[in-house]
Amino acid sequence: MENSRFWRDPAVPFIEARDVLDGRHVCYARHSHESFSIGAIVSGHSTYLNGRARHRVGQGTVVVMNPGDVHACNPLQDQPWAYRMLYLDTPWLTELQHQMGLGAHQDLRTFATTHSDDPRLFAGLNGLYATLTNADLAPLAKHSATIEFFTLAQQCLDPLPQRAVLAHDKLGRAADFIRANCTGEVTLAEICSVAQLSPSYLIRAFKQQYGLTPHGYLTDCRIQFARAQLRRGRAIAEAALDAGFADQAHLQRVFKQHLAATPGHYRAHSSIR
Known part of the structure; x- marks a missing residue:
């Protein structure tokens, strides 16, 4: 049996799922996602880094990552652990919040909670x-179940009153510039x-x-771009070049560091049905 499985379905394109059976074989570098990410530790224990905070999490814990949160989960002293993740498109979750009366006409209201032991959320x-x-x-059943769960998540996690404003507008401009130009050559002089x-x-x-240097942030943006290309079925070599990597081998190495899976594994597992 494969240790890592991805699920996607074009009929419900706003959500993606992943199941990892033994996290000892899945080690991550610090990374982030454009999507809202939430996962459940189904067995064992691991370390969970989100921003500057580090936690020990175990079976029954739900981990929460806002879009852009730099995070990593890794094995604890080579102890076996397993988890499953859900990746939800940010616009979809934002619209659900609006429908619930949370911040109409505003961006996604993020969550201060990085992890929860609420049994309702885990179940x-x-x-x-x-x-x-x-x-x-x-x-229809899958779409309805997604709405039901993420409605529960709003209640359990209590979103912040408004999206946190960057402490430094100049840093925000730098991040926006990197994201907008991540597939091309970006120099430190340009960012400055x-x-x-x-x-x-x-x-x-x-x-x-x-939580990342500008170069690390650029690499992370390129991985997110390549991941989206692979979901659309694009060839790995083409996705690598389109994302700004030197070649397929470069993408292969960095992709595995960030997602603990090869581009080929990720691209092939469009469904585990």
């Missing part, structure tokens, strides 16, 4: 995973010019704000 996530990956269920900051201050303050 609900596992229930949704089972529904999504059930080949005998219609898309956009942000109107010196190189030494930019690197220090950017890492403090985002």
